[in-house]
Amino acid sequence: MRTVSPFAAALALVLASCDSPPAIPDARAAIAAAHSAWQHNFPDAVDETEEEWQQTFTAALSDGVWLVRQKMPTPTDRSGAYIYIEAETGRIVDAKTVD
Numbered sequence: 001m002r003t004v005s006p007f008a009a010a011l012a013l014v015l016a017s018c019d020s021p022p023a024i025p026d027a028r029a030a031i032a033a034a035h036s037a038w039q040h041n042f043p044d045a046v047d048e049t050e051e052e053w054q055q056t057f058t059a060a061l062s063d064g065v066w067l068v069r070q071k072m073p074t075p076t077d078r079s080g081a082y083i084y085i086e087a088e089t090g091r092i093v094d095a096k097t098v099d
Helices: 006-017 027-041 050-056
Strands: 057-062 065-070 080-086 092-098
Touching: 027 050, 027 057, 027 065, 027 080, 027 092, 050 057
Parallel strands: none
Antiparallel strands: 057 065, 065 080, 080 092
16 A cells, blocks of 8 residues: 655645636637637638638637637527537537538
């Protein structure tokens, strides 16, 4: 049986109690991450720069997941690109287009 030193145990408790900031802390970072992921996976489909995406996409955080989607001319229009990003880790949960 392996024993853990009191120092290591105390250090583990301190580190566990530290709140680290999320990988994707705000909407701007979420849109930047979505642009990067979309460009990496679909290089021929992305003509816009990240700054253009900042103007034409929106991001909303819900239950720890960012939804990044294109701004639509009407609130009822649901077409376009959707990218779901886990705020804590930055992991892409889902990405799709809707016609």
